[in-house]
Amino acid sequence: GAVVSQHPSWVICKSGTSVKIECRSLDFQATTMFWYRQFPKQSLMLMATSNEGSKATYEQGVEKDKFLINHASLTLSTLTVTSAHPEDSSFYICSAPFPGLAGGSTYEQYFGPGTRLTVT
Amino acid sequence: ILNVEQSPQSLHVQEGDSTNFTCSFPSSNFYALHWYRWETAKSPEALFVMTLNGDEKKKGRISATLNTKEGYSYLYIKGSQPEDSATYLCAYHNTDKLIFGTGTRLQVFP
Numbered sequence: 001g002a003v004v005s006q007h008p009s010w011v012i013c014k015s016g017t018s019v020k021i022e023c024r025s026l027d028f029q030a031t032t033m034f035w036y037r038q039f040p041k042q043s044l045m046l047m048a049t050s051n052e053g054s055k056a057t058y059e060q061g062v063e064k065d066k067f068l069i070n071h072a073s074l075t076l077s078t079l080t081v082t083s084a085h086p087e088d089s090s091f092y093i094c095s096a097p098f099p100g101l102a103g104g105s106t107y108e109q110y111f112g113p114g115t116r117l118t119v120t
Numbered sequence: 121i122l123n124v125e126q127s128p129q130s131l132h133v134q135e136g137d138s139t140n141f142t143c144s145f146p147s148s149n150f151y152a153l154h155w156y157r158w159e160t161a162k163s164p165e166a167l168f169v170m171t172l173n174g175d176e177k178k179k180g181r182i183s184a185t186l187n188t189k190e191g192y193s194y195l196y197i198k199g200s201q202p203e204d205s206a207t208y209l210c211a212y213h214n215t216d217k218l219i220f221g222t223g224t225r226l227q228v229f230p
Contacts, residue, residue, distance in 0.1 A: 004163065034218075043124070043220040044209070059217075093164075109154065109211075109218065111164040 002028050002098045006112030013084055013119055020080045021115045023094030029074035030096035034109070035067075038091040047092075050077040084119040091116050122146050124212045126221035133200050133228055140196045141224040143210030147191035152213040155184055155195055158223070159206045167195075167208075200228040 003026040013019050023033055031052045036044040048069055049057040056069035066088075068080040081088055093114035097107030125144040133139050145153065152171045156164040168177045173188040181198045197204055207223040 036220075041222070043222045044211075045220075046217050049217075108166040108169055110166065111156075113161065113163045 002026075002096075002110040004094065004096050004110045004112040006094055006115055008115060009113060010116040011118070013117070015085055015119055016083055018080055018082045019084055019117060020078055021092055021094075021117075023077045023079070023096075023112050025075045025096045025110070028096075028098055030077075030098075031074060032097060033071065033077040034095045034097075035069065035077075035079050036093050036095065038093065038114075044093065048079075050079075052077075081117065084117070086119045089117055089119045122212070122214070122219050124210060124219050124221040126208075126210055126224050128224060129222070130225040131227070133226070135201060135228055135230050137200050137228075138196065138198045139200055139226065140194050141208060141226075143193045143195070143212075143221055145191050145193070145210070145212035145219075146214075147188060149214040149216075150188045150191075150212070151215050153186055153188075153193050154211040154213060154218065155193070156209040156211070157206045158209055164209060169213075195224075197226070200226070202228045202230050204228050 005024045007022045033050040035047045037047050038044050047062045050069045050071040052071040058064045071077045095109040095111045127142050154169050155167040158164040168184045170186040175186040177184050184195045186193045205228050207225045209223045211218040211220045
C-alpha cells in the first residue's frame, strides 16, 4: 500500500522556540494532505488541510499564524509550530488521501507514524 | 457538534475468542465510514472504507457492517490472535472531512 513518512518521530523543545514537522508521501503524489492533533485520551482532531500550490485551510479554533503549513511539492507538506508553549505538547500526525477500492472520491487516508512534541 | 462514539473503550480477550466493537456516527450528511487499525508506534492502517447502507466488507478474519440509516457500524474479529492487538479507530466521513472516534483498544492474550 501507499506509504507516508513523518519526521521527526519525537521532539522536545523549549518554550518559545519553533519546531518543524515534515510529512512525505513516498510512492504517490498528494495534492492534499491533512494534519491532525491528538491529546491524551482524545480522538484525532483535524487541524488543517494542506493544499499544494495554495494556502492551507484551517479548522475553527486553530491559529494559522501559530501552525504554519507549507505544501512545497506534490510529496511534501510541513507543519511548523511557532513559539511553542507547553500546551502545544501533543501528538501530531499527517495523512494523505489515495484513491481506494471504494472508488470515486472516497479516498482511503494513508497516515504517517506521527510526531510526539513535548514543549518544556 | 458531530460526535463519533466507539465502544467499548478497551477490550481484553483470550486468543481464539471472537469479538466485536461498535462505532456510532451521525446519520446526516453521510459520505463514508472508515475503519483503521493502529498499532503502537506505527501508522494507522486502513482496513475498510464503506459507503453503502447494508455494506459488509471482509479482510481475512476481520469484517465490518454498515447501517447508515441508524448511524452505526460493527467491526468483527473472528478467532482473535495476539497480533490483532491494536487500537481500532473508526472515522465518519461527511462531505467535508473525517471525524474520528477515540478508538477501541484491543488486547489479545495468548
